Amino acid sequence: MSQVQLNASAVSGSSEPLLKVENLSVTFSKEFGFLGRQSRTTRAVDNVSFELYQNETLSLVGESGSGKTTIARCIAALTAPTSGKVSYKGVDVTRLAGKRLLDYRREVQIIFQDPFGSLSPFQNVFAVVATPIRRLMGEKDNQKIARAVSRLLDEVGLEPDEVIHKLPHQLSGGERQRVNIARALASEPKVLVADEPVSMLDASQRLNTLYLLMELQAKRNLSILMITHDLATSRVMGGRTAVMYLGKMFEIGDTEGVLTSPHHPYTELLISAAPRTRFVDQVSQEPQGSTIEKSERLVGGCVFRNRCKYATQVCTDVEPPLEPKSANRAVACHNWLNRE
Amino acid sequence: MTDLLRANGVSVEYSIGKVRKLAIDKVNLSIPSTHFTMGLVGESGSGKTTLGMALLNLINRPGKITSGSVEYNGRNVLSMSETELRAYRWKEVAMIFQSAMNSLNPVKRGADHITEVIKDHTGSSKSESREKALKLLAEVGIESEHADDYPHELSGGMRQRVVIALALALSPKLIIADEPTSALDVVVQKQILALMRREIRERGLSLIFITHDLPILAGLVDHITVMFAGEVVEQGPADKIFTSPLHPYTEALLSSLLTLDAQNRRPRSLQELRETNKPIAAKGCRYQNRCKYVFERCRTERPLLKQVEGGRLTACHKYN
Amino acid sequence: MSVIFHNRLVSILFSRRSSKAGVVIILAFLILIVVGPAVIPYGPYQTSNQVYAHPSLSHILGTDYQGTDVLSQLVWGAIPSMIVGILGALGAVLIGLLVGSLAGYYTRYEGVLTGFTDIVMIFPPVPLMVLLGTIRPASNTDLIIILAVVLWPPIARSIRSQVLSIREMPFIEVAKMSGMRDSEILVKLVIRSVAVIAFAYFVLTVGAAIILVTGLEYIGVGNPDIVSWGSMIYWAQNFGFYAGAWWWILAPGVAISLLTIGFALIGFSIEEALNPRLRTT
Numbered sequence: 001m002s003q004v005q006l007n008a009s010a011v012s013g014s015s016e017p018l019l020k021v022e023n024l025s026v027t028f029s030k031e032f033g034f035l036g037r038q039s040r041t042t043r044a045v046d047n048v049s050f051e052l053y054q055n056e057t058l059s060l061v062g063e064s065g066s067g068k069t070t071i072a073r074c075i076a077a078l079t080a081p082t083s084g085k086v087s088y089k090g091v092d093v094t095r096l097a098g099k100r101l102l103d104y105r106r107e108v109q110i111i112f113q114d115p116f117g118s119l120s121p122f123q124n125v126f127a128v129v130a131t132p133i134r135r136l137m138g139e140k141d142n143q144k145i146a147r148a149v150s151r152l153l154d155e156v157g158l159e160p161d162e163v164i165h166k167l168p169h170q171l172s173g174g175e176r177q178r179v180n181i182a183r184a185l186a187s188e189p190k191v192l193v194a195d196e197p198v199s200m201l202d203a204s205q206r207l208n209t210l211y212l213l214m215e216l217q218a219k220r221n222l223s224i225l226m227i228t229h230d231l232a233t234s235r236v237m238g239g240r241t242a243v244m245y246l247g248k249m250f251e252i253g254d255t256e257g258v259l260t261s262p263h264h265p266y267t268e269l270l271i272s273a274a275p276r277t278r279f280v281d282q283v284s285q286e287p288q289g290s291t292i293e294k295s296e297r298l299v300g301g302c303v304f305r306n307r308c309k310y311a312t313q314v315c316t317d318v319e320p321p322l323e324p325k326s327a328n329r330a331v332a333c334h335n336w337l338n339r340e
Numbered sequence: 341m342t343d344l345l346r347a348n349g350v351s352v353e354y355s356i357g358k359v360r361k362l363a364i365d366k367v368n369l370s371i372p373s374t375h376f377t378m379g380l381v382g383e384s385g386s387g388k389t390t391l392g393m394a395l396l397n398l399i400n401r402p403g404k405i406t407s408g409s410v411e412y413n414g415r416n417v418l419s420m421s422e423t424e425l426r427a428y429r430w431k432e433v434a435m436i437f438q439s440a441m442n443s444l445n446p447v448k449r450g451a452d453h454i455t456e457v458i459k460d461h462t463g464s465s466k467s468e469s470r471e472k473a474l475k476l477l478a479e480v481g482i483e484s485e486h487a488d489d490y491p492h493e494l495s496g497g498m499r500q501r502v503v504i505a506l507a508l509a510l511s512p513k514l515i516i517a518d519e520p521t522s523a524l525d526v527v528v529q530k531q532i533l534a535l536m537r538r539e540i541r542e543r544g545l546s547l548i549f550i551t552h553d554l555p556i557l558a559g560l561v562d563h564i565t566v567m568f569a570g571e572v573v574e575q576g577p578a579d580k581i582f583t584s585p586l587h588p589y590t591e592a593l594l595s596s597l598l599t600l601d602a603q604n605r606r607p608r609s610l611q612e613l614r615e616t617n618k619p620i621a622a623k624g625c626r627y628q629n630r631c632k633y634v635f636e637r638c639r640t641e642r643p644l645l646k647q648v649e650g651g652r653l654t655a656c657h658k659y660n
Numbered sequence: 661m662s663v664i665f666h667n668r669l670v671s672i673l674f675s676r677r678s679s680k681a682g683v684v685i686i687l688a689f690l691i692l693i694v695v696g697p698a699v700i701p702y703g704p705y706q707t708s709n710q711v712y713a714h715p716s717l718s719h720i721l722g723t724d725y726q727g728t729d730v731l732s733q734l735v736w737g738a739i740p741s742m743i744v745g746i747l748g749a750l751g752a753v754l755i756g757l758l759v760g761s762l763a764g765y766y767t768r769y770e771g772v773l774t775g776f777t778d779i780v781m782i783f784p785p786v787p788l789m790v791l792l793g794t795i796r797p798a799s800n801t802d803l804i805i806i807l808a809v810v811l812w813p814p815i816a817r818s819i820r821s822q823v824l825s826i827r828e829m830p831f832i833e834v835a836k837m838s839g840m841r842d843s844e845i846l847v848k849l850v851i852r853s854v855a856v857i858a859f860a861y862f863v864l865t866v867g868a869a870i871i872l873v874t875g876l877e878y879i880g881v882g883n884p885d886i887v888s889w890g891s892m893i894y895w896a897q898n899f900g901f902y903a904g905a906w907w908w909i910l911a912p913g914v915a916i917s918l919l920t921i922g923f924a925l926i927g928f929s930i931e932e933a934l935n936p937r938l939r940t941t
Binding site for chain 1: 383384385496525526527528529530552553554555556558582592593594596597598599600601602614
Binding site for chain 3: 076078102105106109110112113114117118119120121122128131132134135136180183184186
């Protein structure tokens with residue numbers, strides 16, 4: 001086990017990871033042209049490996065196209081990997097079907113970015129939260145189901161009697177997302193994958209929703225895989241943070257360390273671009289070291305080199321591997337910034 | 341001195357079936373001149389987008405402007421004819437909406453969008469218009485090699501740059517932007533905001549920037565107007581709003597921001613969550629159910645927007 | 661849930677001038693059919709010696725070659741035409757809904773189903789109908805089946821594309837995550853989502869169905885001795901032309917056109933309301 005893994009497992013108090021992602025790659029290909037003869041392949045996820053331990057939060061941070069959502073979907077068994085493995089408690093999840101898939105869903109749940117799109121216009125709040133109780137837990141007693149639904153809604157800060165009969169369009173954005181959270185937790189999962197859970201909420205509701213997730217985590221001994229493009233979110237959640245770019249993991253380590261002394265140039269860039277509250281003149285300069293997004297994908301070497309102000313020849317020749325560089329950090333960079 | 345753009349007591353009502361909802365209630369807003377940048381901030385349902393649309397006379401069924409007036413340089417916007425409105429909406433006041441980057445014509449090349457607008461509205465020849473268009477695109481950061489790409493070949497950030505170039509094409513005096521960066525990644529967002537700031541300052545334009553995300557206004561605008569439940573609750577210089585907010589809602593907004601440098605306090609989150617559920621009051625101050633300073637007068641009397649300490653306005657009984 | 665359906669439908673129908681006109685037309689026809697037989701003093705099979713009478717106060721639409729009142733034929737004949745048309749369209753929509761939903765939701769069957777749909781669609785409708793019609797003397801039920809078989813493919817294609825986009829919506833995946841089986845999701849969520857637009861397609865298809873069945877009757881498929889709009893045209897074509905009895909020829913044609921327009925107006929309004937990109941106002 002690498003040093004980074006040792007530290008993460010020390011934090012969670014168990015030596016075996018709950019969820020293990022090994023050399024995960026996902027490639028999408030799109031056919032076009034006459035009779036679909038040509039195709040363009042996109043490597044959404046490129047050889048990514050990491051672990052998630054019990055009772056910890058790991059944030060996957062990256063901009064769009066970084067592959068973080070695809071990873072989340074592989075873990076939720078909604079998308080099949082092209083190569084590599086995702087295992088939960090030692091069992092390969094990519095080939096599950098039937099009852100074993102349902103068992104997996106009971107333990108590993110996901111909430112999506114769009115609170116409104118995640119709710120069917122035909123199901124009221126009760127139906128939404130009751131479905132996993134019926135289907136994943138196999139509960140048939142209506143009274144027990146009703147009690148469980150009430151308890152869950154209360155846990156997420158909603159008034160059960162007020163919202164149970166409401167349809168999605170009758171709720172606010174924040175309320176809808178909380179219904180989604182209640183639904184995800186209904187089967188008492190061990191892992192919650194949260195895909196940009198607050199980015200479509202009003203700014204005033206984001207922090208509270210994250211705090212809610214943290215409270216629920218503490219109460220239920222939950223592991224959270226937080227997918228976000230916003231560093232501030234990963235800072236609030238604490239735990240560990242992994243930075244992703246164009247399908248690759250560039251840096252991983254404990255959140256405070258990554259944010260206060262980033263080792264990878266891309267992490268540095270993300271930090272400088274994040275909005276701040278203190279009224280400082282933030283927008284007077286274009287962020288350092290970045291150029292307008294180029295649409296061509298680079299082959300070989302480091303994918304970030306055309307935007308990196310520290311790039312050297314080796315960055316073009318050799319792809320940097322993700323390696324532990326200090327006690328709590330692994331970085332994929334030839335010229336990593338040693339600030340310790 | 342007439343204001344550049346002024347909304348006087350504007351109210352907008354939406355009717356869906358039998359239900360009628362007041363989106364904004366007798367709102368005043370004034371942009372006195374060019375070189376005046378204003379941020380309009382509020383949560384969804386606050387009426388900020390409705391106000392922006394009203395300023396452009398874009399309120400359509402099922403909405404209706406039920407009172408008030410909008411004046412541009414003294415001319416009544418709400419009674420303009422279709423031709424006058426067309427001239428107003430691009431040559432004088434340009435708009436940038438969030439969905440704009442997705443409603444670029446998919447079969448028109450990037451540069452052509454701008455070339456056509458210039459040609460149609462200024463009577464320049466096609467080649468002159470294209471030259472101007474290319475120059476404009478270069479200014480917003482789209483090099484000539486990408487100028488003729490189709491929208492689907494451009495990334496989100498580049499499409500938004502095309503939209504900005506379109507807005508600037510006819511040299512308007514004022515730009516109204518409604519959440520122009522919310523669909524963009526954080527690095528791209530910062531680039532676009534920097535671009536907008538640069539263009540606005542260099543051209544001496546006025547700006548109304550509508551958003552629910554207060555932090556991005558820092559450094560971008562000089563003045564901020566805060567809206568809640570269809571009303572203006574605070575108005576003043578941006579730096580003062582950030583450092584010493586007057587209205588309890590602004591205060592609550594600032595303390596609940598998710599930013600990198602925010603203090604990590606842990607409130608009783610369920611309590612706070614339930615608080616944000618509290619309904620908007622019908623009688624008295626609309627914010628009373630969520631306000632930590634609430635007292636008797638708030639329940640019965642609607643606070644009016646009044647001047648408090650030099651150049652700052654707020655609608656709150658604490659200051660009467 | 662049906663409450664939502666009805667409310668939406670009603671609000672869509674009455675918010676536009678075009679659909680209001682359509683509703684008026686359909687209602688007018690319904691009233692005519694219900695009230696007509698009680699009010700009109702002549703029967704549709706009742707002959708008289710006033711042959712080829714011009715439209716007058718006693719025979720509002722004149723008489724045909726046997727002295728039978730044209731208006732009464734029109735009113736009585738509306739019933740089979742409309743019923744066959746409506747039921748045929750209903751059959752087409754049900755088949756189209758089934759095939760389209762399965763093709764859109766289950767990628768495994770998509771190739772086969774879409775291919776099958778395309779083949780049926782390419783078949784020229786009129787020869788197909790005539791072919792089917794010669795199997796045996798066609799009763800009304802046979803006509804309904806023929807209509808359903810000919811009209812379902814375009815509906816299936818439209819439903820399939822709707823289902824394809826619904827399938828991508830997050831709530832479908834949430835349903836999977838909550839343990840719902842695919843078949844359950846298909847019925848409870850997907851088909852419900854397309855129900856309203858399927859209704860729009862139904863309304864739009866009724867017009868086509870009525871025209872088609874009239875056409876069939878006109879060329880002799882079906883029973884020309886039973887009064888229907890199609891049979892009216894059949895006889896009017898053969899006898900009325902040379903007698904110059906324009907009222908006899910026009911009446912069924914105008915009636916069909918009006919009714920079809922009525923259904924089309926309603927159908928387009930529903931479709932437009934559900935798909936904002938089609939809006940022109």
